[in-house]
Amino acid sequence: MAHGHSAEAAAHAPAGGHGEGVQHPIRIYLWIWALLFVFSTFSYLVDYFRLQGMLRWSLIIIFMLLKAGFIVAIFMHMAWERLALKLAILVPPLALMVLLGLMAIEGDYTFVTRLQSFVQQIQTPGEHREVPKFTPGH
């Protein structure tokens, strides 16, 4: 591609989509950088102050999604891509929500099954065997 091409593409700045990259001021990257620092600090403080339960989990998820959103939208320039590319990349991962849900249900089921099995082992002393304790180096 010729030099003139990029200048032309940038000058036209067609609605969404930039073949050779629209030039954004450096300022916007510094801003996002600062924001990511702030969000990271906040999520670290969640652990530092030992918040627990729903408050902890929701704060962790909110800061995580904010960081992920800014990285994808601004740093990876997704905000300036055409909708066709946005959909092609951002929609398929939604299928992972199904996997997540199924594996959460499966995990719960395994947990309950294991508990039942271990309780039965304790209630029938003859068959109960001691599980060897893990020691590093073995």
Add this chain to the structure above:
Amino acid sequence: MNHESTSALPAGLEYSEGGLKGVTADWSADKQAFPVPWGKAMMWIFLLSDTFIFSCFLVSYMNVRISTTDVWPNPSEVFALTVFGKTVPLFLIAIMTMILITSSGTMAMAVNFGYRRDRGKTAALMFATAALGLSFVGMQAFEWSKLILDEGVRPWGNPMGAPQFGSAFFMITGFHGLHVSCGVIYLCVVAKRVLSGFYERKGTYETVEVAGLYWHFVDLVWVFIFAFFYLW
């Protein structure tokens, strides 16, 4: 569609309407669906597949953590570090997070200077990004050796609780560390070509942006690992 009025645009960008109409036009017209350089489209598709790999690791980690009857070792304590006689939880992990975010910032600026055709600044920022990535891998090596040698964590067990902790930890952070290491090499190769004027002769710096996509993705994955493995 309106070929006449938009014919001044470069090939592939004739359909300039946005929104869902734009999606229909991009997909149904007899042309390339994504009007971006092919390297960029391919990198996005690779990153999409990588998203699925990392998601599989994180989902299986969630599954073993839910299903274990042992107590899960508290990452806040396991990864605590004693600094100046004071125990700070997740100290090294916090620094690693900040380093990776900083490297993402320098990479974003490198892409920007690439499109401005400022070879010196682009290469310098890319080498800075690679150096930050290298320090990240170094800290990870320190963290691994501390965990293996001092804490006795193995992929099949550890003295602190659920044996699945080790396998999930080594698998997830190991795969991420591998991505960072590959990224450092990738960035160095591209930065060297920036300096030598390879892209100047080629007439486009889109390869810098494509390398940037990969690097930001590595940072993105760390955001999720940090939230789900270290903070949860």
